[in-house]
Amino acid sequence: MNTADTPTVRDAIIIGGSAAGLSAALMLGRARRRVLVIDAGFPRNRFADHMHGVLGNDGTSPADFVRAGRAEAAAYGVEFLDATVDSVTDNGATVTVTLTDGRELPTRALVVATGITDELPTIPGLAERWGTTVLHCPYCHGWEVRDRRLGVLATSPMALHQAKLVRQWSDHVTFFSAAAGELAPADEARLRARGVIVVTSPIAEVLGDGPQLTGVRTADGTLTPLDALFTAGAPRPHDTFLTGLVLARTDLPAGLGSFLTVDQAGATSHPRIWAAGNVINPMATVPMAVGAGALAGGAVNGALVEEDFDAAVGGC
Template sequence: MDTDRNHDVAIIGGGAAGLSAAVTLARSLRSVVVVDAGEPRNAPADGAHNVLGHDGIPPLELLAAGRREAAHYGAQMRHDRAVATRRHDGGFEVELAGGETVWARRLLLATGLIDQLPDVPGLRELWGKSVLHCPYCHGWEVRGQRVGVLGTSPRSVHQALMFRQLSEEVTLFAHRMPDPSDEAWAQLAALSIQVVDGTVDRLRIEDGALRAVVLEDGHEFGVDAVAVAPRFVARSDLYEQLGGTPTDQPAGAFIATDPMGRTEIPGVWAAGNSTDLGAMVAAATGAGVVAAAAINADLVAEDAATAVWARIGA
């Protein structure tokens, strides 16, 4: 088994948060390794939005640029999957699927999350295109179109209200959501949001394009886009191997941290969607920078303490 023991920080995940952290740490002359399996959550999307100066940039193009920048400052890249981690020799060993083991003094988990979609045929096929969840990420692209909202939880009413800001033709399909409150019914009625009872059977797709929402009773409703609220679940396997416990909330499960990204496990930070389920690309980028700065400060303090002890012992 090959082992690389020369890193200050191992970053697991090469998305916006992980690569931003890598740039920040490498610019501080830290030795950094980024382990990434190459499966970005936003790969199906045509563009990443609300990224200042780069609005609409294809996600894979953005990440490629980030890798170039990180490598320019000396960060190392491993196109591999981290499968296990443990404490070892004052730091952390991370085993990769390809057989290599990397060692680092600190660990940053930028592992992202998994979108758990309802079991409705058609959702996964069009996810990130005409099936979406975030009005800020993709709302402009469906403005003025016929938007259906798949009801899965009380949050679906809020989602319908958000998309009503962008289109006058919004339909809320009750599907499996609980009955809205009186206040919610009043809001839906006041904004002329149609509510359709019945369970959704599937999305009708023709030539790769969304055409309609089909109920179990066979009724069809023409739509151009469908909004859905998935359950967001952080990729927390490595965190749990180190003894951490993900935090549950109504929208999903995440790795809890302090404002600087420090987790409950000494030496371990988290950034991006693994700790903030609602973080868009720009927010994940900022979180990566903040966590990197905190990690660097922690290493500076440790290095200073080591130098003091070495001087005393000399």
């Protein structure tokens, strides 16, 4: 693995070395840009043993995916640094990335691909099964638990949609709706028409042996046998190191939180900063993050191309 410690002004620094960040790095490396990827080593999907729905990589482990992506980007001269970012400052012609150890790394462009943390409800037995039998995405994990006894734990009103989705993979679905609030009679009728059982008592405990899940106990003492439980954590974007720049933000619906505002190519309100992946879209799957990273990488190169020509004309 390459490392980088010198304060050379790079064409691009990418913060975050998972799907979106590596995709941006690959694009920029192939464009013959001087690129550094800074990665703290905690990708969102590290809790899962395998990825699914990723064309050409179905069943690949997240760790193997990252290793392969690093090797591909490194073949084009991309450098890697295992570190954590403390802050980013604006210097006009560059921005400077300051690491938690105090090192300062200037760059002409910055791509933020740091992802999110899924903040889970504080229910005993839930967090330790996250990514194995407590799941978030039916497109990523539904096939593996098809036709089994599935639960959906509401964490917001958006969970109604998740419960409808999960029903596609199994006839045996129980919706624990407490955090979704009182369901409209029409919504409850639609669920019941498809055989979804609605339980209004909150889940008090998730039960099972090791990573396996056998059921849940609700606050009224009822035990519901289950084989897997779908839920959604509150998404917390890893972008506090940008606070000093006061970038534009957008509040997502249903209380999902505040995220960086970007255009279709990932450009933020700062002319030298782009963002891609879950750090701007908590709903993005791995292939979506890969696409967003590639688009941001291409946009960064395009902006740098124009700047290079501007500098050449100005120097004539």
